[in-house]
Amino acid sequence: MANPLVRTLARLTSFPVRVLIRPHRRLHAALWNVQYALGLWRYLDDMSDGAMPLSLIETWARQPTILDLGCGTSANLPLAGGRYRHYHGVDLSQRAIEAARALGRPDTSFEVADIRSYRTGRRYDAILLREVIYYLSPAESAALLGRLPTMLTDRGRIVVQIYDVARADAFVRVIRECGLPLVAELPVRLDDGPAGAFFVLAGASSAGVRPVPAVPTTDRP
Numbered sequence: 677m678a679n680p681l682v683r684t685l686a687r688l689t690s691f692p693v694r695v696l697i698r699p700h701r702r703l704h705a706a707l708w709n710v711q712y713a714l715g716l717w718r719y720l721d722d723m724s725d726g727a728m729p730l731s732l733i734e735t736w737a738r739q740p741t742i743l744d745l746g747c748g749t750s751a752n753l754p755l756a757g758g759r760y761r762h763y764h765g766v767d768l769s770q771r772a773i774e775a776a777r778a779l780g781r782p783d784t785s786f787e788v789a790d791i792r793s794y795r796t797g798r799r800y801d802a803i804l805l806r807e808v809i810y811y812l813s814p815a816e817s818a819a820l821l822g823r824l825p826t827m828l829t830d831r832g833r834i835v836v837q838i839y840d841v842a843r844a845d846a847f848v849r850v851i852r853e854c855g856l857p858l859v860a861e862l863p864v865r866l867d868d869g870p871a872g873a874f875f876v877l878a879g880a881s882s883a884g885v886r887p888v889p890a891v892p893t894t895d896r897p
């Protein structure tokens with residue numbers, strides 16, 4: 677379950693943070709660094725739902741290459757050697773990226789960058805946006821989703837994870853209306869938490885998009 681302190685702080689500071697801090701990259705990064713330094717996001721590291729994106733990706737790509745945008749420490753993803761070809765994590769927070777690098781997992785690389793302006797010449801079998809889309813504006817999210825197909829392989833797909841679909845309705849609309857084929861919308865409820873979902877999008881150029889087969893959703897113990 678999400679840390680109640682984080683949730684209360686997020687609710688109280690949502691408007692000033694959105695208007696005064698997020699537009700300024702360095703301030704925004706500093707805010708995330710402070711939150712990681714205070715340990716406010718440590719609870720994420722133990723979450724077992726990290727297994728879900730990997731089993732999901734394996735339904736369309738064995739040994740995938742993965743780009744994780746807003747990866748945090750990435751500790752909750754079970755990146756067992758041999759299960760993926762390469763994993764690249766990107767996050768605004770230097771502190772989160774240092775923690776991610778310290779895990780020393782094979783075939784991983786990390787980068788500090790703002791995903792609102794992130795670009796790469798590489799292509800990936802899966803691009804993850806796990807619990808990060810809310811920290812962009814709906815317009816920024818739409819622009820990001822519009823850019824991602826250029827970073828996908830032919831078989832590649834985008835996975836957007838949303839913890840509370842009801843509270844993120846503006847972003848759910850962005851996902852549904854972004855113009856990319858919505859291949860699957862998989863409900864997931866963590867513990868006694870709200871109804872969340874994984875949204876799987878194909879790249880715009882994907883012809884003959886195949887549906888994602890049933891994947892057991894994770895109920896966190």
Ligand SMILES: C[S@@+](CC[C@H](N)C(=O)[O-])C[C@H]1O[C@@H](n2cnc3c(N)ncnc32)[C@H](O)[C@@H]1O
Pocket residue numbers: 708717720745746747748749750752766767768769772789790791792805806807808811812
């Ligand atoms: C709630 S955490 C989720 C971390 C991880 N994806 C997970 O699900 O465990 C949100 C992460 O998004 C990152 N983030 C927020 N806005 C960002 C941006 N514009 N560019 C890159 N990372 C960003 C934060 O630094 C933080 O690590």
